[in-house]
Amino acid sequence: MSDKPSPVKYQAVNFSEKLSLFSEQWAPKVIAQMNDYQIKIVKIEGDFSWHQHAHTDEAFIVLEGRLRLDFRGGCVHLAAGEMYVVPKGVEHKPFAAKEVKMLLIEPQGVLNTGDLEQSELTAINDVWI
Ligand code: NI
Numbered sequence: 001m002s003d004k005p006s007p008v009k010y011q012a013v014n015f016s017e018k019l020s021l022f023s024e025q026w027a028p029k030v031i032a033q034m035n036d037y038q039i040k041i042v043k044i045e046g047d048f049s050w051h052q053h054a055h056t057d058e059a060f061i062v063l064e065g066r067l068r069l070d071f072r073g074g075c076v077h078l079a080a081g082e083m084y085v086v087p088k089g090v091e092h093k094p095f096a097a098k099e100v101k102m103l104l105i106e107p108q109g110v111l112n113t114g115d116l117e118q119s120e121l122t123a124i125n126d127v128w129i
Contacts, residue, residue, distance in 0.1 A: 013031050013032055015031075015041065015063055015101075015103070018031050018041050018129055019041060019043070019063075019101055021129050022043075022129060023043070024043070025042075025043045025044055025045050025046075025099070026042070026043075026044055026048070026112070026121060026123060027042065027043075027123045027124070027127070028040035028041070028042040028104055028112060028123055028127075029041050029042070029127050029128065029129035030126060030127060030128045030129070031128075031129060033108065036107050036108055037105060037106065037107055037108070038105070038106065038107070038108050038126075039103060039104075039105050040103065040104040040105075040106070041063075041101070041102075041103055041104075041129070042101075042102060042103075042104060043099055043100070043101050044067075044094060044096050044099070044100050044102070045096050045098065045099040045100070046095070046096065047093070047095050048093050048094045048095065048121065049093065049113060049119070049121055050070075050091050050092070050093045051091065051092070051093070051113050051114035051115055052088075052089055052090060052091045052092065052114050052115050053086075053088055053089075053106070053110060053114045053115070054088065054089055054114075054115055055088060056088050056106055056107050056110055057085050057086060057087050057088050057106075058085070058086045058088075058092075058104065058105075058106045058110070059083060059084075059085045059086075059103075059104065059105035059106065060078060060083060060084050060085075060086070060094070060102055060103075060104060061082075061083040061102055061103040061104075061105070062078045062079060062080050062081070062082055062083070062100060062101075062102045063080060063101045063102055063103065064080050064099075064100065064101040064102075065080065065096060065098055065099055065100035065101060065102075066078070066079055066080075066096070066097070066098070066100065067094060067095075067096055067100045067102060068094070068095045068096070068097075069084060069086065069092055069093070069094055069095075070092065070093040070094075070095055071090065071091065071092055072091050108126070109125065109126075110125075111123075111125060
């Protein structure tokens, strides 16, 4: 042990604990950052807007519930413990019949509505929890 102050927190990031801190849906919260990438936690329910991210892939990791990712040519169903990476430039639309709790991994600064103009669905970015 050293007396030197350290910016390192010797504490695990616990998904359940983070999920218990908020109830709003479609509002991703940052729980960690790795280089230029952020790991976000989010609750969603219902339908979203079609959008794409021209400059980045987007990873979805389901923690609870069943997520459907719609694409123009098909869809992917994700259960808890499953993930999918949407390639950049591919139009997609998340859908959850019941609430889904999941992680998103994407570069810092990416908006949840991608290429769409700001809408009521556009979440405030870079909110840490
Ligand atoms: Ni997206």
